């Protein structure tokens with residue numbers, strides 16, 4: 184279990200390791216687009232990892248291929264549906280341009 188802080192609201196929730204960030208965000212009551220329901224096909228769950236990026240599992244091929252097709256991607260980018268929470272605190276930023 185580790186703390187997930189969601190910006191810009193600043194809401195903080197405890198998340199079990201192995202939970203997708205998409206599930207954790209939705210369970211927290213925050214809203215995030217997820218048009219393909221977590222299949223790494225739409226890219227609408229694009230988020231930035233502001234802190235704790237290196238504690239998360241590495242990007243896998245499917246996620247990397249989708250990120251390559253998106254606008255506004257940076258080294259902080261992840262797909263919330265493909266990113267599993269680790270054992271360390273993480274701060275993410277929900278994007279307003281999707």
Ligand code: FES
Nearest residue numbers: 221223226228264
């Ligand atoms: S919900 Fe579609 S890529 Fe994450």
